[in-house]
Amino acid sequence: MFFQLFFIYCALMIVASGLLAISLRNPVHCVLMVLVLFFHMAGLYLTLNAEFLAAVQIIVYAGAILVLYLFVLFLVNLRDELHLTAFVPSAWLGRIIAAGLALGLVATIPVFTLGEKGVWTVEAIRQATHTKALGQELYANYLLPFEIAGLILLVALIGGLVLARRNQGERVGAAGECEATACSAAHADHQEVLR
Amino acid sequence: MEILLLIVWIVILFTVVMLHVAYATYFERKIIGHMQVRLGPMRVGWHGLLQPIADGVKSFFKEDIIPENADRPTFLAAPIICLVAMMSSLAVLPFAKGWVLADIDIGLLFVFAMSSLASYGVVLAGWSSNSKYSFLGGMRSMAQVISYEISMGLSLVGVMLLAGSLNLSAIVEAQGDRFLGMYLLPQCLGFFVFFISMLAETNRVPFDLPEAETELVSGYCTEYSGMRYAIFFMAEYIGMMVMASIGTLCFLGGWHGPFPVPFFPPLWFVLKVYLFMFIFIWIRATLPRYRYDQLMDLGWKMLIPLALANIVLTACLKAILT
Numbered sequence: 258m259f260f261q262l263f264f265i266y267c268a269l270m271i272v273a274s275g276l277l278a279i280s281l282r283n284p285v286h287c288v289l290m291v292l293v294l295f296f297h298m299a300g301l302y303l304t305l306n307a308e309f310l311a312a313v314q315i316i317v318y319a320g321a322i323l324v325l326y327l328f329v330l331f332l333v334n335l336r337d338e339l340h341l342t343a344f345v346p347s348a349w350l351g352r353i354i355a356a357g358l359a360l361g362l363v364a365t366i367p368v369f370t371l372g373e374k375g376v377w378t379v380e381a382i383r384q385a386t387h388t389k390a391l392g393q394e395l396y397a398n399y400l401l402p403f404e405i406a407g408l409i410l411l412v413a414l415i416g417g418l419v420l421a422r423r424n425q426g427e428r429v430g431a432a433g434e435c436e437a438t439a440c441s442a443a444h445a446d447h448q449e450v451l452r
Numbered sequence: 453m454e455i456l457l458l459i460v461w462i463v464i465l466f467t468v469v470m471l472h473v474a475y476a477t478y479f480e481r482k483i484i485g486h487m488q489v490r491l492g493p494m495r496v497g498w499h500g501l502l503q504p505i506a507d508g509v510k511s512f513f514k515e516d517i518i519p520e521n522a523d524r525p526t527f528l529a530a531p532i533i534c535l536v537a538m539m540s541s542l543a544v545l546p547f548a549k550g551w552v553l554a555d556i557d558i559g560l561l562f563v564f565a566m567s568s569l570a571s572y573g574v575v576l577a578g579w580s581s582n583s584k585y586s587f588l589g590g591m592r593s594m595a596q597v598i599s600y601e602i603s604m605g606l607s608l609v610g611v612m613l614l615a616g617s618l619n620l621s622a623i624v625e626a627q628g629d630r631f632l633g634m635y636l637l638p639q640c641l642g643f644f645v646f647f648i649s650m651l652a653e654t655n656r657v658p659f660d661l662p663e664a665e666t667e668l669v670s671g672y673c674t675e676y677s678g679m680r681y682a683i684f685f686m687a688e689y690i691g692m693m694v695m696a697s698i699g700t701l702c703f704l705g706g707w708h709g710p711f712p713v714p715f716f717p718p719l720w721f722v723l724k725v726y727l728f729m730f731i732f733i734w735i736r737a738t739l740p741r742y743r744y745d746q747l748m749d750l751g752w753k754m755l756i757p758l759a760l761a762n763i764v765l766t767a768c769l770k771a772i773l774t
Contacts, residue, residue: 285526285579292572312561316605320568324598327575331591386557388618 260304267297267304284330288323295319306379309388461553462543469542473689474504479726480733487737514678519581522675526580531676531683534573538690541566545697546621548707548717559620560612563698564605567653570691571597574655574662574672577684581675589671592744593662596652599751600659604649606759610642610766611635611702624706634705641762643703645755650695652751654688657736661744696728697721 271294278290295318302311345351382390395403478493478500485492493500518527544559546552556562571594578590612618614635615626627633636643652659663671673684700706700721709720742750 283523285523285576289526289576308556308558309561312558312565315565316561316568320565320571320601321598324568324571324575324594327579328591328594331579331587386617386619388558 267300270297476689478504483733484737511682516678519675521582523580526576530573530577531680534570534687535683537566537570538687541694558618560618578672583675585668585674586672589662589668600649600652603755603759607642607645609763610639613766620701627705629708636703645759654691658739658742696725700724
């Protein structure tokens with residue numbers, strides 16, 4: 258009962274803060290709404306017994322990446338909004354397309370079926386603690402994909418550094434540097450899973 | 453019934469920590485006073501013992517000024533975000549065997565998550581005040597906290613590796629009650645990195661650039677007054693205590709001491725935390741402030757590589773020895 262209520266609360270808050278994040282006028286307020294969204298996503302992970310993911314969600318997304326977004330917002334200091342020409346000529350046409358897409362998404366929900374049960378039951382995870390279970394899976398069965406993901410992040414990091422260095426002294430350098438820091442933060446976190 | 457008991461525990465913890473915070477300020481002013489051959493607070497009560505209470509009452513009754521061009525909701529929320537984040541990490545700290553509100557498996561990660569959340573309070577305070585000093589203070593604090601959070605997290609990975617757990621009680625138990633069992637010795641490199649990052653993370657001297665008086669008036673809290681300013685102050689001191697507790701739990705063997713204390717098991721824990729607090733204050737009274745680029749160089753070029761080396765070394769040694 259409690260878990261269901263908690264889930265409904267989290268789901269509603271995620272939808273609400275997601276909507277606010279794209280509709281508020283002040284970009285800093287939008288970032289704050291995304292912060293609220295991340296917190297409720299961490300809450301959802303907790304209901305799924307994935308406490309390590311919940312903590313990492315907050316440390317990496319809220320603590321590092323979103324802070325860098327704030328940094329970029331502050332540095333760029335948008336005085337007036339960007340106005341782009343609309344992709345779809347009429348607003349109503351756009352709304353109809355969006356509604357159609359939403360309907361399509363809802364219609365596909367019944368197709369999803371539960372997958373086969375794996376080795377890790379809820380009890381097994383509880384006994385081994387989620388952190389250990391995740392680490393064992395990641396480093397025993399999924400080592401290669403994990404290393405590839407790490408390599409891709411490393412490439413992004415080096416790319417960011419190269420871009421920032423080429424534009425040294427110019428204004429463009431700042432964004433690249435921030436990106437590089439974001440990547441290195443993400444990479445550091447991957448290292449953290451190394452235990 | 454269980455919930456009621458939990459609420460009582462929370463209230464007790466809150467009161468005790470608030471008293472400690474109040475007297476930590478007294479402790480700090482007295483120690484710095486004596487180190488600079490002054491007396492420190494002397495007027496209110498015997499040797500100024502009631503000074504923190506007088507300060508609390510004063511800040512409570514002061515006018516709460518909100519600047520006209522401030523971003524009102526964010527300005528009001530920022531100190532509360534700071535305090536809530538800091539206070540919630542108190543819930544996972546074990547003060548003695550079984551003396552913990554929430555004995556969760558990811559205790560250490562939870563503390564990191566909360567301390568990174570607290571930096572939002574500082575950043576938002578700086579931005580929403582709409583003043584250049586506050587803004588610069590907020591920016592500095594943000595850059596500093598992200599850089600040093602990485603080195604701090606990495607420095608504790610060695611401890612996690614040795615203990616094989618993220619639960620703070622389990623980390624203390626893994627160290628045992630012998631003097632040589634403390635992780636201070638096998639993790640001396642980790643402790644070194646942790647200690648410096650801890651100073652930077654709590655914005656203390658020599659890393660107090662976010663509120664450098666000589667250049668930024670009072671940094672991110674320049675525009676705050678009355679109770680809201682006091683809340684920032686409280687959050688800062690609770691942050692110091694939380695970091696000191698993490699240091700105690702992870703490196704100094706937590707509540708274990710040379711002999712068990714019969715009626716008050718957390719005695720050793722409290723003494724060790726106050727040792728850390730004393731060192732915090734001692735450093736404040738002795739060292740000058742770092743320059744901004746020096747701070748960044750130290751974080752990214754010294755501490756993070758050292759912490760990474762420590763992880764590799766610890767992992768290899770553990771793999772060889774077991």
